[in-house]
Amino acid sequence: DTGVSQDPRHKITKRGQNVTFRCDPISEHNRLYWYRQTLGQGPEFLTYFQNEAQLEKSRLLSDRFSAERPKGSFSTLEIQRTEQGDSAMYLCASSWRGDKTNTGELFFGEGSRLTVL
């Protein structure tokens, strides 16, 4: 396994358009996280899944944002009616959460950079 994969790596769009990002986690990982990072800031939590269940959403995740993980494998993050303030790096991470094993490390992908014009 080569790690967490994200697609596309870069996306430039016009304000008002919809965009979708895809994340493929490390294959044996059951947890998947989405973070957003702007220049000079640390990653900010958006949401996470355990298998196909979305367990937590940040208040940063407005109703224009929706995330899915339909079969507990890959995930998509869709932003509707994009705004210039949505310009950021969108990071996906995965981890393994077992009944007895939960070391907590997240393994990140390379990110999807969104620019809204």
Next chain:
Amino acid sequence: EDQVTQSPEALRLQEGESSSLNCSYTVSGLRGLFWYRQDPGKGPEFLFTLYSAGEEKEKERLKATLTKKESFLHITAPKPEDSATYLCAVRHNTDKLIFGTGTRLQVFP
């Protein structure tokens, strides 16, 4: 509310000049403190996890230590390839990580 503060924001070192980065935290019940390295335009790369005060971990020129209120990332004899942003994070009780804003390290030859 869980909070992570990193200092300094930026650090410039001469090659071979050792130094330390600081991460202070407030969290209700520490369940892990994490250090990551991030290169420009890339995702964070996991370095260390520390779980309890007094714990130390090392990797090449990096050594992470933990007290009850802060963690330090010591860099011994850094090289230019150590230049990156170093991020600290704590684990929330819902298992998400809460990150600081990072320290941007530049090492000059």
